[in-house]
Each structure stands twice: as structure tokens, then as C-alpha cells.
Amino acid sequence: MWQFIDEHWKDAIEILVLAFLIYQLYRAFRATRGAQILVGLGLILVVLALITQIFQFEVIGWLITRSAAVLAFALLVIFQPELRNGLARLGSSRFFSFSSKRRLAFVERLADAVVLLSKKRIGALFAIQRDITLKEQLETGVVLDAQFTPELAMSVFFPKSPLHDGGMIIADDRVAGAACVFPVTEKEMQDRSTGLRHRAAIGLTERTDAIAVVVSEETGSISISENGSLHRNLTEKQFREKISEIFISGPPSNETETVEKLDSETSVSSSSDRDMVSD
Numbered sequence: 162m163w164q165f166i167d168e169h170w171k172d173a174i175e176i177l178v179l180a181f182l183i184y185q186l187y188r189a190f191r192a193t194r195g196a197q198i199l200v201g202l203g204l205i206l207v208v209l210a211l212i213t214q215i216f217q218f219e220v221i222g223w224l225i226t227r228s229a230a231v232l233a234f235a236l237l238v239i240f241q242p243e244l245r246n247g248l249a250r251l252g253s254s255r256f257f258s259f260s261s262k263r264r265l266a267f268v269e270r271l272a273d274a275v276v277l278l279s280k281k282r283i284g285a286l287f288a289i290q291r292d293i294t295l296k297e298q299l300e301t302g303v304v305l306d307a308q309f310t311p312e313l314a315m316s317v318f319f320p321k322s323p324l325h326d327g328g329m330i331i332a333d334d335r336v337a338g339a340a341c342v343f344p345v346t347e348k349e350m351q352d353r354s355t356g357l358r359h360r361a362a363i364g365l366t367e368r369t370d371a372i373a374v375v376v377s378e379e380t381g382s383i384s385i386s387e388n389g390s391l392h393r394n395l396t397e398k399q400f401r402e403k404i405s406e407i408f409i410s411g412p413p414s415n416e417t418e419t420v421e422k423l424d425s426e427t428s429v430s431s432s433s434d435r436d437m438v439s440d
């Protein structure tokens with residue numbers, strides 16, 4: 162017994178390390194299209210390896226060993242979007258780099274725009290760029306490079322406007338473009354009634370670190386998508402708290418304090434901040 166433990170304790174640690182790595186890999190990719198492919202490939206390999214061991218198939222065994230390099234290359238190609246996003250997240254450090262005063266003003270204007278759109282039941286989709294560039298999505302729409310104001314948002318999303326279809330991209334608190342097409346999530350949605358606008362918001366935040374905000378045309382409801390999950394049907398207060406949390410404070414110790422601070426500071430400084438944005 163002790164001899165067995167003495168001989169195999171290293172194997173046990175190796176198995177634990179491998180299991181941990183495989184589980185982390187699965188967790189990282191489980192929500193993606195690639196996960197199904199990975200599980201499929203893994204299953205085929207395990208079954209083939211077992212059969213080869215049992216029946217001592219030399220050719221299949223040889224093929225499995227030789228195809229390892231090809232398989233590794235294939236995995237790189239299959240997971241290229243996920244790897245690219247992962248590396249971009251690792252490599253970037255800039256997060257909403259402008260001053261907190263300017264951020265505060267932007268958040269206030271965004272909240273005003275979204276609440277106004279919601280009250281008027283005008284459907285809208287915003288993507289707020291963070292570290293990962295949304296250049297690719299911007300190329301599908303119309304470049305604007307304008308100061309973000311509630312009035313501009315209303316004009317763009319007004320149903321008869323030429324730019325109302327698609328999403329607005331906001332980068333560095335300015336409107337980079339509108340009528341942009343975002344990738345739609347491939348996740349099976351529990352709620353089958355989730356339409357394309359909401360799916361596009363989820364799809365974009367699955368692939369990038371952007372924040373997406375959706376106003377439903379049907380119900381006027383406000384939702385925020387972050388990291389591929391959707392916080393639906395937020396009240397005005399919840400929405401203001403959530404975006405303040407994301408762009409200003411991080412998870413606040415006292416949420417109401419943050420929102421009150423946002424309200425008072427912005428009302429005092431809004432005109433000067435708006436000038437700063439157009440600098």
C-alpha cells in the first residue's frame with residue numbers, strides 16, 4: 162500500500178493539475194460555439210484512444226500521435242476569435258482613460274438619453290467601447306465622430322431616421338458611429354421571445370469587453386449587457402446605479418450615495434463638462 166502511494170503520488174498530482182486545467186479551459190469557452198467543437202473532438206479522441214489501447218490498433222495509435230500537431234493547429238484556428246479577445250484583454254490596460262469628471266458627465270448624458278428613449282418607446286442599442294476596439298463593428302455602419310447628447314441619440318434612433326437601424330457605438334465618450342451591425346449571440350436563449358436587438362447586445366459583449374445598453378421598442382424596457390449576460394427590465398434608478406457602478410465607481414459600498422453624487426455634481430458642472438468633451 163505505502164509502496165503504491167510512494168510510486169504514484171506524482172501521478173495523482175499530475176492528474177489533478179490536468180483536471181484543473183481542462184476544467185478552466187472548459188469554463189472559459191463553454192458559452193462559445195467552440196466549446197461544442199472542443200467537447201466533440203475530445204470525445205472522439207478519448208474513444209479512439211481507448212479502442213486503440215484495448216485492441217492494440219497500431220495504425221490508429223500512430224495516427225493519433227501524428228495528428229496531435231495538426232490538432233493543435235486546428236484548435237488555434239477554431240478558437241481564433243476567443244484567443245484574440247483573451248489576448249486583447251490581457252494586453253490592454255486603458256480603461257476609460259479620461260477624467261472622472263468627464264466620465265460623470267458622460268454617464269449622466271447616457272442615462273438621460275436612455276430614460277428619454279424608454280419613455281418614448283423608441284428602440285435603441287448602444288455599445289460603449291472599453292479596452293477592446295469596436296473598429297470592426299464600426300466599419301459596418303456610418304462613422305459620425307460627434308459629441309454624445311440625448312438629443313443626438315433621439316434623432317439617430319427616431320424610427321424614420323436613416324440611421325435608426327442597428328447600434329450606436331460610443332468610444333471615449335463620443336459617438337463614433339451609428340447603424341452598426343453587432344454579432345448576434347449563438348447562445349440558446351431561455352426566453353425565446355428575446356429579439357435580435359437584445360441578442361446583438363449579448364453577442365457583442367460576449368466577444369468584447371464593451372457594455373451594451375438596449376431600449377426595447379416594444380416595451381420601453383431598459384437592459385444592460387456585460388460579459389455576455391443581460392440585466393433586463395431595469396428601472397431608471399437601477400439603470401443609473403448600474404452604469405455609475407460600471408463607469409465611475411466600480412461596485413459601490415453605498416449605491417445611493419454614488420447616484421446622488423452623480424446627480425448633484427453633474428447638475429453643477431454639466432455645462433463645463435460638455436465643453437470638455439468637444440475638446
Ligand SMILES: Nc1ncnc2c1ncn2[C@@H]1O[C@H](COP(=O)(O)OP(=O)(O)OP(=O)(O)O)[C@@H](O)[C@H]1O
Nearest residue numbers: 284326327328342343356357358359361377378379
Ligand atoms: N445584429 C444587429 N446589430 C445591431 N442591431 C440589430 C441587429 N439585429 C437587429 N438589430 C436592431 O434590432 C431591431 C429589431 O429588433 P427586434 O424587434 O428583433 O429585437 P428585440 O430585441 O425584440 O427588440 P424590441 O424589444 O425593441 O422589439 C432592428 O430593427 C435593428 O435596428
